[in-house]
Amino acid sequence: MIVERQPISREGYDKLREEIRQLEDVDMPRITQAVADARAEGDLKENAEYHGQRETQGMVQAKINQLKSRLANCYIVDKSTLPKGVVTFGSRVTVKNLDDGDVEQYEFVGPGEEDYSSDILKILTTSPLASSMMNKKVGDKVELQVPRGTMRLEITAIDDVQP
16 A cells, blocks of 8 residues: 655644654653553452553554654645645635535644644645645635535635744
8 A cells, every 4th residue: 555645844743753752752661660560560360450551551552653654654844835825735725615605714734733623623635625625726616525415615715824
């Protein structure tokens, strides 16, 4: 399986690197010590603390592997070099839903930078929504298949977000 490389900002890259550092240098040694302490308590067959710590250790290692894989499939983009006036990585796009008139804003970001809880949804450039808008301009219309049918959007503004 070929994995397409994804753009990421310097800030997003640094955030993922710091999360990996925290897991490897702080969390994993603490868990490893807890496993050793639980092992020292004796019979491992009935030692729930030992088995719980081993499970936690496995989950943290899986998270480290996942984050490293994400970083390996990214390339850092200097947002100042991106074209203006078209939807690209780092753009903040305002769209109007042509069916119900709702207006929403999205910022297209790389792995680790997504945030679905803010007023401006930060979504991955690889998401179907972002992919359908890439390289479009203000006034362009986009149709996107969603579970409820077809979503019809019009791009009403593009703001180029600078670092």
